[in-house]
Amino acid sequence: MNIRHIAAALGPLVMGVSLAGAQSFEPPRTADGKPDLQGVWDFRTLTPLQRPENQADQAVLTAEEVAELDAQSAASEAAAFAPSEVRNEPLPVGGDVGAYNSYWVDQGASVVDDQRTSLIVDPPTGRLPELQPGIELAVLSLGEDLPGTRPVRVRAAGIAADSWHDRGLSERCLLGFNSGPPIVPAGYNQNIQIFQTPDHVAILHEMVHDARIVPLDRRMHLPENVRQWMGDSRGYWDGDTLVVETRSFTDKTASFNPSVVTAAGTGATLRLTERFRRVGDDTLLYEYTVDDASTFTQPFTAALPMKRGDAMFEYACHEGNYGLPNMLAGARVAEAAATSGQ
Numbered sequence: 001m002n003i004r005h006i007a008a009a010l011g012p013l014v015m016g017v018s019l020a021g022a023q024s025f026e027p028p029r030t031a032d033g034k035p036d037l038q039g040v041w042d043f044r045t046l047t048p049l050q051r052p053e054n055q056a057d058q059a060v061l062t063a064e065e066v067a068e069l070d071a072q073s074a075a076s077e078a079a080a081f082a083p084s085e086v087r088n089e090p091l092p093v094g095g096d097v098g099a100y101n102s103y104w105v106d107q108g109a110s111v112v113d114d115q116r117t118s119l120i121v122d123p124p125t126g127r128l129p130e131l132q133p134g135i136e137l138a139v140l141s142l143g144e145d146l147p148g149t150r151p152v153r154v155r156a157a158g159i160a161a162d163s164w165h166d167r168g169l170s171e172r173c174l175l176g177f178n179s180g181p182p183i184v185p186a187g188y189n190q191n192i193q194i195f196q197t198p199d200h201v202a203i204l205h206e207m208v209h210d211a212r213i214v215p216l217d218r219r220m221h222l223p224e225n226v227r228q229w230m231g232d233s234r235g236y237w238d239g240d241t242l243v244v245e246t247r248s249f250t251d252k253t254a255s256f257n258p259s260v261v262t263a264a265g266t267g268a269t270l271r272l273t274e275r276f277r278r279v280g281d282d283t284l285l286y287e288y289t290v291d292d293a294s295t296f297t298q299p300f301t302a303a304l305p306m307k308r309g310d311a312m313f314e315y316a317c318h319e320g321n322y323g324l325p326n327m328l329a330g331a332r333v334a335e336a337a338a339t340s341g342q
Helices: 003-023 063-080 323-340
Strands: 039-042 120-122 191-196 200-205 211-215 232-238 241-247 271-280 283-291 300-308
Antiparallel strands (some): 039 191, 120 300
């Protein structure tokens, strides 16, 4: 048995030890005696959502693999902060002005604490379950618009530039591309801030400044015909774990976005359960289970340890901001130029 098989066999034990240690942690508490989850929490990580196919039999990274990833991350950060090339010549008219360089992208500096090869912990394969027959994964591109249908449920990219309806949800500043729910690390601005009262919890996302207000008073969910971008959430305490159950997502969202340019199913059939638990002075364990029998052949669960953050910054993105009209206007100019043969 090689070291990869040993790591795979020990994976569940490593998780068990980690969670057992978490169970013994005594969290700080609010005035009403509940665990204090408040503050800024950073969910950046190098650990992918799904286990890479070339690590199919490996639940946990080796020490050498972790060191290699850390070194790659350090090198990328050094390159991102290196002085930029100074250009004095103007860009050609109509040329591609480019997008963010690596300075703006911040994927984190290391993998999760228990060195798993995926954020998904169930199924044990570390990968998303199969889609139901007839359900296809929508896949778009950040490089060019690809054919597709409305509603566009991916977070970034688009299918055309004829209308704002052709663009992704984060391009329209409706939902952040990493804020979910559920939260899937991606890109930058990977922070949340939690506020607590005895009867409510507020979860503020740095990306697109999305805010979720979660009642804890056991009130009924909204009527089924009331649908919301981030669903209708209700929370309760299970011991020292905050459990948030969300349903009534609009059908304009996906059941799940594996990445910023992919979408599976529709949010209309999604039942989402999230769990927040302090497992250390500087660690908040975030777990979520996606349950949607109309989209996936079985539920799946991911676990993402968040680290204590420093501050939240304004993410100035709001529906109908000047970026989107300019994108559509630019497409009209390009069409006119093509028609006139310029």
